[in-house]
Structures are given as C-alpha cells and as structure tokens.
Amino acid sequence: MRKVAVIGVGLTKFGELWDVSFRRMMLEAGGRAIEDAGIDGGRIDAMYVGNMSAGQFIRQEHIASLIADHAGLIPVPCTRVEAACASGGLAFRQAVIAVASGIHDIVVAAGIEKMTDVLAEQATEALATAADQEWEAYVGATFPGVYALMARRHMYEFGTTEEQLARVAVKNHHNACFNPCAQYQTEITVEDVLNSSPVCSPLRLLDCSPITDGAACAILAPADLARKITDTQILVAGVGQASDTISLHDRQTLTGLPATTKAAEIAYKMAEVGVRDIDLAEVHDCFTISEIMAIEDLGFCKKGEGGKLTEQGETAIGGSIPVNTSGGLKGKGHPVGATGVAQVVEVVQQLRGEAGKRQVDGAEIGLTHNVGGSGGTVVVHVLRRGG
C-alpha cells in the first residue's frame, strides 16, 4: 500500500445556517480545502462524502452525484458512505484506502449534514434511526436515553460525578471560543451545566452536543506526490475501524465502547505508535459521558479514571493529553456526517502549527475518534507530522 498524506483541509462555519443550502455548504468547505492545498480542482480524481441522512433531513439521497455536479467534478467518481455519526470518519478511511491502493491519486474526503431544515423533534427522530429500530428506537430509546444509561452505570461503577461530566462541557466550550468555525464561542461554567434542564438524567442540556449544519473537507494524495505540493506534510499513519452490536443491550459492558478499543488497537499498530505518543486527540463527545469513556477506551487513562483525568485538567490545552482542542462536538457543533472529517481538519491544523490560540505546542502526532450510534461503528485515525 502507498503512504497517504493530507494536502489540504477546509471547514464551513458550524451552526444553525438557515440561509445556507446543503449544496452551498459543500462548495464552501471544498473550495477552502482546494485553496489550502494550492492545487487546481481539475486534478481531483475521486471523492468520498460522509453523510448520515440527507434522505430524512432534506429529502435528498444520491448526494455524491449532486455534489459532483455542483462542484464541477463530473465525470469523477463520487461515493457517499454512511455509518450514522461516523459517516465522516468512514469517508476519510475510504479515501485513504483509494489512494493507498493506487487506483486514484488525489482524492477528496468530505462530510456534510444539513440538520436544521426540519423541526428539532424530527431531527431527534431522524437521529434515532441510527439505533436499532426494533430494539431501541420503537420503544422510545433515543440517543440521550441510551447514553444516559451508560453515564448512570459509569457513575455507579466508578464514582464518576455529574460535576466531572460538566467539566467536559466547560472545557470544550472554552476551546471553542478560540475556533472561529465553532457553533458556540461562549464560555460556560460547571454551575451552568448543573443548572441546565434535564434531558435524560443524569444528562442535562449542556451535557449534549447540539443540532448543527456544517461541512468539512480534506484532500489526500500519495505521500510522494504530497511532498511536491505541500511544505508541511501530514501523513495518515494509521486507520482503524471496528463494529459492535448496534443496540446496547447485547454488549458485555455499558461503561465503554469495545469498538473504540478495537479500532484504536488497529490504528496504533498500523501507525507503529503507542498511546503515549499521541500529542492531542479529537474524540466523539456527542455527550459529556462519551468523552470520558473515549479517553479511557483509547488508553489515555485506566477504565473508570476518565472523570478524574478531566477534573485534573489533563485533557485541557496545556494538559498531558489535550482532548477536543477544536471545541469538540459539544462546542464546535455536531453536523453528524461532517464530524469525522472536521476532526481530521482540526488535527491537521494542529500538526501544522496553524491552530492559533488553541495550538498545542510541539504537536507531532494526533488522533481522531468518530463514533456511529451508540458505538456500533467506531473509526480511529492517527495522523503524523511528516519530515
């Protein structure tokens, strides 16, 4: 397999973009990535796009064709991939495999979701189609409910506190203040979180990531070619993907996602790195408990100690393992199909030293962690600053 590098990245503003259409969002993110790469768009050989449910959100399937059309990419092969909220991470992985195989050279990995064209309750209903319809969604277990079960069990087994959960949200909102693309560039306090409305106990409104419109884009090339195009090469060192039961009741554990552990194991091995080599991570904090479980499952601390690690400030910028420097899903926003690619955008900017006030000093190796549903699909990537 050929070595693969990221040569350009781009993001739209994340938020409730009522005045921006689906197709325009994709062109914005794509245009920025092409400009960032400094290449002519005519050099693009293929595109993969992650999207969870344009069929339900904007009544449009076949979006890869729509994007190829509106981006002027015809007749380039364009393919949509979907795994709920892990759709973006999967699109990136497919793009990496396509370049690695040699079938294509310059390949776009994109992600997009337009979620605010429907009412909030319709969005919740659409998102619930990522859970097992017959065992979870039909009986009313939407995602806040499913993650609340995990949070409750985590608190019971390890003494994790609501305050520790709140600290995840506080940190990620703080980081988002330094990210011009973030949905919420506002500080919040632990009290704000603890006093916000209950959604599904113990999770409150400020424990939950928002409903967001947004698109993200990364452009990949074989490392040999990338060296000629960019000064700062960012290599894709490892890609890991794993599946698990789609519904929670069949799992051995409620306090972690086994698919995270498995996907990380694959990615670490392929990248030839250990967990201590990781300088920063963008993890899937769809709820505050998700970040706590993620940092444990990825190996940044022992199982059960994620709350404490957060409380000690170790996951803040300046801590031993900065997590969600972009603001994460909580602060930056969570346009579900775009999230996995947006995570890559953040890590690339960090490894290039272009993250401004949220820069992690001397970052050389970064990780992304993208979850579909309640952990039925997990994708982990390791990126490394090249020579």
Add this chain to the structure above:
Amino acid sequence: MRKVAVIGVGLTKFGELWDVSFRRMMLEAGGRAIEDAGIDGGRIDAMYVGNMSAGQFIRQEHIASLIADHAGLIPVPCTRVEAACASGGLAFRQAVIAVASGIHDIVVAAGIEKMTDVLAEQATEALATAADQEWEAYVGATFPGVYALMARRHMYEFGTTEEQLARVAVKNHHNACFNPCAQYQTEITVEDVLNSSPVCSPLRLLDCSPITDGAACAILAPADLARKITDTQILVAGVGQASDTISLHDRQTLTGLPATTKAAEIAYKMAEVGVRDIDLAEVHDCFTISEIMAIEDLGFCKKGEGGKLTEQGETAIGGSIPVNTSGGLKGKGHPVGATGVAQVVEVVQQLRGEAGKRQVDGAEIGLTHNVGGSGGTVVVHVLRRGG
C-alpha cells in the same frame, strides 16, 4: 494493486417479501454466498453494503452496523455505500478496491433493499429523492417521467418504436422464467406491454421495473488466495465509475447516459478488453428505454440502433450479445440497493457455467452496468473466467 477474484455469490428470492425482514434477507443472501465460497464466515475481514434508503423505507440508518451485528461479523469493519440505484455496484467497487489495496483479504460486497414495507406511493416518493430535489422532484418529475422524456427523444431522433421498447420487456420476462430467484417468472407478449396502463407516455406499466424486496451478496479475495479456495476463479478484470449531472436538464444529450460511456471506457481499459470481447451483459433496465440506451452507450451497437438490435433478437440468449439473462431489473425485480450486486451474481454464475436453462454457451467475459438516478452515477464492471 493486487488482482481480485469473486469466490462466492448468493441471492435471496426477489419479490414482495412481506413475511421476510430486512435483517433476515441479508443473512439469507450472505449465508448462501458463504456456502457457495465454501469458507468459514470467521475468515471475513470486512464488508461493504449497498443500500439506497433504509432510512426512508424502514426508518433504519446505520445498516452496516445492524448487519455486522446480526450476521455475527463483529468487530469486522462494515461500511454502507449509497448512490441511489447504483449503491450495489458501488459497494462491489469499494470491496474490490479494499482487496486490491491489501488492507483486507476476504471482503463481502452486499446489496439490500426492503421496499414493500411502505405504500407504493411512498416508495415512489422515496425513489424520487435520488433525483435533484430542487430541479426535478419538487416539480413532480419522478423517475418514470424523467425516463419517459429520454424515451420520447430517442423515438424522435432515431425512430425507436414502442414495439421495440416492448421487446425489451418481453425478452427479460422470458429470461426470468428460467431464474428461480426472479420476481416475475411469467412470459408476456408485445401486445401485453402495448395494452398495459400508461405510466408516463410513452412508458407503460410493463415498460417499468417493479418495486422489490431482495438482497445479494458476493465474496471477494485476492486472486492468489482465491486459487486455493475455488476451482473456477472469476476475476474482476475492470471496474469503472463515473458521475454526471444529477438532473437531466443540464445534459448535452437526452438519448444516452454519458456516464455509462465513461465508466465503460475505464472498465474496458483496465480489463484490457474491447466491447467485442464481452460475451454477456447485465444492464440497468429500470425502464425498457434504459436497456436500449445502455446497449448503445456500452458500444454493443451504434447510437440509435438499440431498438433494432433488440428487435433482431441479438440481445436474447443465443443472440450475438445476450443482455439481462437473469431477467434484468424488469423480470428479476429491482430492489434498488441490491441490484448492482445481483448483476455480479448473475455474471459469475454464467461465467462458471452454472446458469442452467439461461446459460450462455462458452461465456468467458461478462459485464455489469448499474445506474444511479437518471445517470448521475454509473458503475461498470468487467468479470472474466480465470485459468
């Protein structure tokens, strides 16, 4: 890139399967493919599944995780790909790239659609989300309408007749009589077609493929490994994919699909074959006009002569280029996400000499042609009987 071979194939019965669930259909097709390959299911390294719109048809996204779960494939990476009715063809292409790249060895390419759990008008509405929402679907241009425009123009430019269109349906119903998995194992006559209800003039009910439940599965392996597993190797010689405008009004032509020509050009070149080397083809006859345009765009005859070629019987079994020996989408049925993989299943059975009463004598090289929407995505594969 490594050479790739198909080592096993399986299909469910196609039809209105009101008593069979989505998850059971996938297990049936997968189980048959594993049995056909004669391997242990534990050897599977990854899965790609084509599905257009389980989100709209059965309110379930994240189906790759659902299938991984119910098929006992956990923690194997499973990925859904979508390009409307070309979803199956794309899933097969992704599986080929994954094996070719070396990242995985034994990879499943599957396709599935469960369309009859909603009312027929809801199915039509769901299918219309494969067209451009803003330029086509919102103004009422569903797919019969879009293809009727193409048919009318083809008749105007080349003198193609309604009887020639009807002959496509008659042939494909005839072939389907010899396919135990086909939805319609019944002969029809030209008169039956011409006397059937108009759907969108000049297309009548019997010019249209039906709404179908079904699943299809193919198992791929590197050619070196395949040689140890199977006696009759079927090599994937060429894979081609191309995109075009999602809506019809932006095209240079209404009488063919430029993406078919482009995808075929890529596949022929990769396979190092010419059109005359093709012994049989499964093409995307979602409407009778589609088959006529396909055989022209693929190069089996000159543009405008598809009607005549059909009338002369050259596309029948025993003709110079048998087309849709399986019964095609018209006779076998068209579970949209499964169709591209089902085409591969037919070609593999033909190249192995296992197609029974519909066998094409001495078939060595076969082609599949799978279309998304009105031609916004086209995938063409060339398969070859190995030594």
